[in-house]
Amino acid sequence: MSTEKQQNGEQSFADDLVTTASAELPPRFFDRFMFNLHPADATAPSLILGAGAYPPRNVLDGFVVLSTGVEQRNLRFSTDLDDTDGSSIGPLSWQLLEDNERWGLKLGPNPTGLELDIEWHARTPYWLGRVEVENEGDEPTSFEHLFQSGRYSGTMTLDGQDRDVSGWYGQRDRSRGVRTMSGGQGLHIWYQAQFADYCVGFLLVEDRAGGVLVLDGAIMHESGELDYVAEVKHDLTFTDGNDLVSGTVDVTTKTGRHYVIDADARVGGGFMNGGGYDGQHGKQRGKDFEEFDVYPFDGTVSPRTLGSALTDRCARFECDGEVGYGILEFALSRSSSYSYRPSIG
Template identity: 60%
Template sequence: MSTSTSQQFHDPLVGRETEGLPAGFFDRFMFNMHPVAGGAPSVIMGHGRYPLKDTVDGFVVVSTETEQRNLRYASKLSAAELDGAGPFRFEVVEPNQQWRLQLAPNEIGVEFDITWQARTPAWFGTVAVQNDSGTPTSFDHLFQSGFYTGTLSIDGQTRSVDGWYGQRDRSRGVRTMSGGQGLHIWYQAQFPEFAVGFLLVETRDHQRLLLEGAVMHTDGTLDPIVDVKHSLSFSDGLDLEEGTVEVTTAAGQTYRMQADARSGGGYMAGAGYGGHHGKDLGIDHVESDSFPLDGSVSPKTLDSALTDRLATFDLDGVPGSGIFEFALTRSSRYQYRPTL
C-alpha cells in the first residue's frame, strides 16, 4: 500500500470517453450525512460508473428511528445524464472542496438539495492487495470530513441540515477483495477539531491485510495512522453494539475512542452491496424496499454483512459522531478476536 497527501485527488468521475481502462474498472463516490450529535436520521448516498460495462448505478439509504428505506437506481452509462441517473444528481462544484447533491421526488418519500463542504484535508492513496483469486486489487482511495448546508425532506417534512456532519469516500480502479476476510472496518469519527478515518481489514486467521488512514485536522494537518487496536461487542446476528478503538499516529499521538453503535440501520445490502453493483439493468431502472429496525433484520440475515452504522463516540469526554462501517465474515470457522 502506498499513500500520498501532497497532491489533489482527481475528483471528477472518469468519463465515457476514457480509453485503456483495466477489466473490472469502476469509479465511485459515497457521502453520508447526519446531525452533529448523532441520532436519526442517517442518510447515505452513492453513485458509480463502470465504463467497460456501459453501466451506472447508485443508491440512497435513509435510517430513521424505526426503519431503513432503500432506493437503488441504474442505467446505461451511454444513455444516462453526465450528472447522475434516476432521481439523483450531483455536481463537483470545487474538486476536493465542495459538491452539490440532489434527490428528486421518488418512491421512498425522501428528497434533498444539499451542499457538502470540506472541513478537513482529504486522506488519499493507492491500495494494492494480492488476492487468492489471482486478480489483484488496485484502486485510488480517498476519505474526507465535511459539513452540509441545505434541506432534507422526509415524507413532506422539510428540515435544514446546515452544519450537519458528513464523511465522503472516493474510490477508483479495480477492487476485487473477496474471500478470506474476517473483519472489515471503515471508521469515520468526527470531533470538533479533527476526524479520525481509517480502513482496516483482517483475515479470518486474524492477520492484518490492510490498514490505511489518518487523523484529519481542521487546521489542515494530516497525521497518518500507523496502528489500530480494537475491542468490540457484536450480537448473535453479527451486529455491532459498542466497543473501543485505539488509534496510534505517525506523530506518536494515541486516540482511544468509545463507540455506541446501537442506533440501528445502515445495512448496505439495501444499497446493493451484496454483489449487485455494475449490473446491466437497462435504462432508467429504479427500485426500492425497506427494513424494519425491530431486530428482525441483521447483518446475518441479509445478502451482505456490510453495515454503515451511525455511531456516537467519546474521546476523553469529548463527544463525536460519525459512521462506523463494519462487517464480520459469516464463516463458521471465524470468531472475532479483540486486539486491545
C-alpha cells in the same frame, strides 16, 4: 498488500467521475462516490447515498439508504451510462462545485419520501491512498481510495417536512480502479469519528486469524494537518446476529499520538445491503432500472440475515472526555472458520 499514500497538496485528486471508456481502462474498472449525512448528535434520520460509473460495462448506478429510527428505506437504480450526462441517474444528481472542496447533491421525488437540495463542503484535508492486493486466482485489487470530513448546508424534505441541514456532519468516500477481494477476510472496519476540530478516519481489514490485510487512514485536522494512522487495536461487542452494539478502538499515529475512542452504535440501521453492496454494483440492468424496499427495525433484519454483512452505523463516540459523532462501518465474516477476537488486552 501495499499502499501508497499522498499528502493533500502533493498531488491533487481529480474529483470528477471517469465516465468515458478507453483502451487503458481494465474491464472491471469503476469510479464511485459515497456521502453520508447525519445530525451533529447522530440521531435519526441518517442518510447514505452514492453513485458509480463503470465505463467498460456502460453502466451508471446509484443508491439511497435512509434510516429513520424505526425502519430503513432503500432505493437502488441503474441505467446505461451512455444514456446519461454522467452527472445524474434516476432521482439523484450531483455537481462538482470545487475540486476536493464542494459538491452539490440533489435528490428528487422517489419512493423513500426523501428529497434533498444540499451542498457538502470540506472541513478537513482529504486522506488519499492507493491499495494494492494480490488475489489468489483472481485479478489483483488496485484502486485509489479517498475519504474526507465535511459539513452540509441546504434542505432535506422527509415525508413532506422540510429540515435545514446546516452544520450536519458528512463523510465522503471516493474509490477508483479495480477492487476484487477474493475472500479470507474476517473483520472489516471503516471508521469515521467526527470531533469538533478533527476526524479519526481509517480502514482496517483483518484475515480470519486476526492478521492485518489493510490498515490505512489518518487523523484529519481542520487546521490542515494529516497525521497518518500506524496501528489500530479494537475490542468490539456484537450481538448473535453480528450487529455491532458498542466497542473501543485504540489508535496510534505515525507521530506517536494516541487516541482511545469508545463507540455506542445502538441507534440501528445503515445496512449497506440496501444500497446494493451484495455484489449488485456495476451489473448491466438496462435503462431506467429502479427498485425499493424497507427493512424494519424489529430484529428480523441483521448483518447475518442479509446478502451483505456490511453496515454503516451512525454512532456516538467519546475520546478523552470529548464527545463526537459519525459513521462506524463494520462487517464480520459469516464463515464457520471465523470468530471475532479483540486485539486490546
